[in-house]
Amino acid sequence: MDASDKKRSAAKAALEFIEPGMTLGVGTGSTVNLLIEMLPAVRDKIDRIVSSSKASTVLLKELGFTVSTLNEVGDYDIYIDGADESNKRLELVKGGGGALTREKVLAAAARRFICIVDDTKLVGMLGKFPLPIEVLPMAQELVSRRLLKMRGQPIWREGFITDNGNHILDVHDLQISNPIEMESRINRIPGVLTVGLFADRPADVLLIGGDAGVREMRN
Ligand code: 5RP
Numbered sequence: 001m002d003a004s005d006k007k008r009s010a011a012k013a014a015l016e017f018i019e020p021g022m023t024l025g026v027g028t029g030s031t032v033n034l035l036i037e038m039l040p041a042v043r044d045k046i047d048r049i050v051s052s053s054k055a056s057t058v059l060l061k062e063l064g065f066t067v068s069t070l071n072e073v074g075d076y077d078i079y080i081d082g083a084d085e086s087n088k089r090l091e092l093v094k095g096g097g098g099a100l101t102r103e104k105v106l107a108a109a110a111r112r113f114i115c116i117v118d119d120t121k122l123v124g125m126l127g128k129f130p131l132p133i134e135v136l137p138m139a140q141e142l143v144s145r146r147l148l149k150m151r152g153q154p155i156w157r158e159g160f161i162t163d164n165g166n167h168i169l170d171v172h173d174l175q176i177s178n179p180i181e182m183e184s185r186i187n188r189i190p191g192v193l194t195v196g197l198f199a200d201r202p203a204d205v206l207l208i209g210g211d212a213g214v215r216e217m218r219n
Contacts, residue, residue: 004030006118006209007082011035013207013214014080014116020045023073025106026060027081028053028099031116035080036060048073052081052106053099054163070109079110083117083203084129084196090115090203090219091179095132095196098162104194107201115203119210126179130155130170132196137167139191146189147171166193 001009011034018024024039024046026032036059039046048068051057057067070076081103085093092115094100107113131152135143144154147169157168176182179199186195206217 001211003118003120004034007031007116008034008209009214010116010118010207010209011038013216014114015042017078017080017112017114017205018042018045021047022078023048023050023076025050025076025079025110026052026056027079027103027106028056029082029097031082031118032056032080033059035116036063039063039065048076050076050106052102053097055099070105075109075111077110078112078114079106080114080116081107083115083121083198085121085123085126086115086117086203086206087123087126087179088217090206090217091126092198092203093126093129093131093196094198095134095168096129098132098134098157098160098168100132100196101134101162101164101194104198104201107198112205113201113203114205114207116207117209119208122208125175125177126197127174127176130172131174131176133169133171133186134162134164134166134193135169136191136193140167140169143189143191144169147186150174150185164193
């Protein structure tokens with residue numbers, strides 16, 4: 001089974017969590033794209049949809065879904081998204097696709113957060129995947145200097161502009177032994193819009209696609 005098949009099986013398992021009348025939040029990335037392809041099969045169950053990126057919104061609209069804004073729906077039922085890494089406490093690194101800010105907002109507003117991954121994403125300690133941080137472009141150098149003091153190696157994702165008009169720094173070599181503390185420490189650097197650590201609000205359910213099927217972990 002290749003990674004794409006594993007992602008597909010995790011995405012399919014997530015469909016089971018969608019109940020009639022629910023408002024659904026949709027994340028961003030290749031795993032979520034596979035989920036979006038499957039959503040027409042459960043169209044009748046979905047009341048409203050909110051999206052975490054322009055890319056996911058385009059795909060949803062192509063399938064005939066109307067996309068609401070978060071301001072219209074308020075707190076809502078269920079958010080489904082992928083991740084770049086998860087530990088066993090379901091704390092996540094996200095933002096490989098650069099959509100981390102809207103993803104974090106949608107995760108915060110959801111009563112339930114279902115994360116869908118292939119089995120390469122489950123790790124002992126977060127941080128092998130470079131940690132994405134969305135920064136105001138004018139603060140990029142300041143934020144980089146602060147991250148260097150924290151022994152991270154920030155690399156500007158050159159040429160990439162987020163949906164919010166900002167830049168991404170991918171921070172290498174961070175040992176994230178305490179994700180909640182690291183999330184709050186990076187959040188305090190002026191100019192940081194969002195850090196791609198989802199520890200304060202981890203996933204509630206992790207669906208891991210692997211060779212032997214889908215494994216479920218819960219918080
Ligand atoms: C996008 C994300 C994605 O969820 C993450 O990068 C995983 O992507 P993929 O499903 O393509 O492996 O956080 O900002």
